[in-house]
Amino acid sequence: MGHVTPASRLAELVANYTPEIAAAFTSARRKMRAMIPRGYELVYENYNALGIGYGPSQKASDIIVSIVAYPRWITLFFLNGATLNDPGSLLQGTGSRVRSIRLGSPNDIDRAEINQLISSALALHGARFGECPRLELVVKSTASKRRSRRPTQRKSSKVSARKPRRTRRDDA
Numbered sequence: 424m425g426h427v428t429p430a431s432r433l434a435e436l437v438a439n440y441t442p443e444i445a446a447a448f449t450s451a452r453r454k455m456r457a458m459i460p461r462g463y464e465l466v467y468e469n470y471n472a473l474g475i476g477y478g479p480s481q482k483a484s485d486i487i488v489s490i491v492a493y494p495r496w497i498t499l500f501f502l503n504g505a506t507l508n509d510p511g512s513l514l515q516g517t518g519s520r521v522r523s524i525r526l527g528s529p530n531d532i533d534r535a536e537i538n539q540l541i542s543s544a545l546a547l548h549g550a551r552f553g554e555c556p557r558l559e560l561v562v563k564s565t566a567s568k569r570r571s572r573r574p575t576q577r578k579s580s581k582v583s584a585r586k587p588r589r590t591r592r593d594d595a
Contacts, residue, residue: 429560433466436473436565439572440492448473448492450529451499455490458532458541461555466562473572476502479551481561487544494574497526499537501544508543511536 437445452475456464465476465486472493476486489500501507504514504522513536514522524537531537545552 429466429562432562432565433475433560436466436468437492440473440494441573444492444494444497444572447497447526447529448490451490451497451526451532454529454532455488455541456558458538459545459552460558462552462558463555464558464560466560466564468565470566470568474500477545479548479555481563483563487548488541492572494572497529499524499526499532499541501540503544503547504540507540509540513537513540 437448440448452464455475455477459477462477462479463481465478465481465483467474467476467483472491474489474491476483476489478485478487486502488502491498491500500521500523501514502521504516505518505520507514507522509522513524515524516522524531524540526532532541
């Protein structure tokens with residue numbers, strides 16, 4: 424078997440999602456790559472999701488912003504989001520560091536207020552990004568066990584098939 428490139432490995436991981444989520448994730452990645460020409464795209468897959476973090480080094484602790492695919496949506500995470508100026512109150516979360524925005528569509532990244540949040544987060548590290556090579560994709564980890572990347576179908580309730588519950592009124 425030939426050499427597996429980071430791009431082909433990422434394509435395999437993205438292909439596990441529904442076509443809609445795969446397309447949204449790919450589009451969001453394309454938009455992020457246009458905003459971040461230098462640095463590192465670090466791919467992390469865990470039990471629950473697939474994420475790509477953007478930072479000025481190959482260390483997870485240096486990731487500034489990331490996009491993460493879940494079975495039903497894409498989320499944009501700001502790893503130091505708690506310190507960002509967010510006049511539109513778009514950032515969600517109450518942790519001491521991380522904030523996020525669930526994207527309705529990859530085009531949300533183009534919205535002025537979201538674009539400004541991304542630019543503000545990256546600007547704090549501009550000098551370090553400037554020293555980096557052209558954006559480089561690195562697959563850091565893949566999960567040996569993972570949840571299905573496709574939404575589970577919810578079972579319809581069988582209310583009519585159940586026996587009615589007895590209440591005290593029934594006994595009276």
